[in-house]
Every structure is written in structure tokens, then in C-alpha cells.
Amino acid sequence: MIEKKGMNGMQWISKILFYMKGRYGYDEFSKALLLFGLVLGIFSNFSEGIILTAVGMAAIAYAGLRIVSTEKGNRRKELQQYIRVKQSLFISYRKTRNRWIQRKAFKITKCPNCKRKIRVPRGRKKIRITCPSCQHKFVKKT
Template identity: 30%
Template sequence: MKNAFRRFMANRYGWDELNTLLFIASFLLRLAGSHYGNGYWSRGALVLLFMVLFRAYSRERGKRRKENGAFLNAIRPLRRLMRRLKDVRHYRYVHCPSCNKTARLPRGAGKVKVTCPYCHFVYERRV
């Protein structure tokens, strides 16, 4: 019995960020469905939940990894924004005048000389 379970679980994809989002979305849809008493919402929640299970137990790990990669790529600007909001009190973001790449500097250090890690251009900023 234990072996059968292990064989069943072998090479399954497992959990990832996309599944977390789908799972939360499914939960919210379920809540909305019970709040509005509308069957369509709940059915949508079931479909999402099915997708979560399908992805987690899928043996096509390459495909699932690709899906998750595309998802992470799509939300990258959002994640960057979240990170900046999180450390806005301790860091300042400045742009390189030469190549426009962003550098993160600790706040309160006064006037600092910045060497751009991408184009090695040197500039000064007050932080």
C-alpha cells in the first residue's frame, strides 16, 4: 500500500507559485459564490481547484515548469514594485545617467559616489 502510494507520487510536479495563485483565486471565487448565492462563481472555483490538482499531480514537469516561468515573468514588474515598497524607508533607487539601469542605495549615507555595475559609469548622488 505504501509502495503503491509512493509509485503514484513519483515524478509528480508538485507545488509552485502559479498553483498558489490559482488556489487563492479559487478560494476567493468560492467565497464570492457563497456571498452572492450565484452558482457560476462556485463552478468557476471548482474549475480552478481542478486545475490546481491537475498541475500538482501532473507528470509533465517540463510543461508545468514552463507555465510557472511564464507566470513569474508576467508578474515580475509587480514583484519588483512590492519589493521597492517594502524597502522604501531604507533604500533609495537611482538611475544611472549613462545606461539608465537602476541602483539601490542605502538612505542617509549623504553624498555617495556610485559606480554603475553594468556600464561602470561613475556618478554622484545624495541619498
């Protein structure tokens, strides 16, 4: 009878699981780094130069390092920083999008006293505006 040399599927998976014990593992930031590296790798095929390829490979390598790292505290701090940056970008995108959608109906103006942004209706010629935070009254053309 001929014996198969090597590992079967279950042995291979159990060895990987044993190796990954105590490691940080795959998280949202690692996923973003892998995606970023792959996208840069694809774009580098259409452009000349090695910079995009190098940055893409570095991102993929760093994602791999994060996945097999045993320093869970540092990886958790990096993940928290990534989430904080991602949320701030999402909030600024949402504000810009809302301002763009409302641009025909409302005008955003600043209070000359406290510099707070105030939304006023368009098409009313000159109006008297009262700032909701400092109660300063001023006249603006909409």
C-alpha cells in the same frame, strides 16, 4: 448468516489504486487549482453573480482532469510552466519587499547611461555616483 453486499474498505482502495495506474496523479499545480477553485467557490457565496462560481468549478474540473489524465508529457509541461510563473512572481515579490524595507535608508536610482538600478544611501544631499557596470559618473540628490 447475513452477507454484506458491496465492497469492504480494502477492496475499494485497491480498485482506486488499480484505476490510477498509468495516470498522472496529484501534483503541485493540481493542488493550486483545487485550492483556487475552493476559494472562488467560497467567495461566490458572498457575492452575487455566477462568474466566480463558474470559474471556480472550471478550476476544480480541470484539476480533476489533470489528476486522472494519462498524458503525462503534457501535464509535466504544464507543471513546469506553473513552477516558472510561481518562481518569477515570488522573486518579484521578494525584490519589492526588500525595496520597501530599505526605503528609509537607501534610494534606488538609475544610471542615465546604461539604466542599471543602483542603491545609494539617503540623507547625503548631492553625491557623485559611479555606475558599477559602465563606470559612468553622475551627480544625484539623495
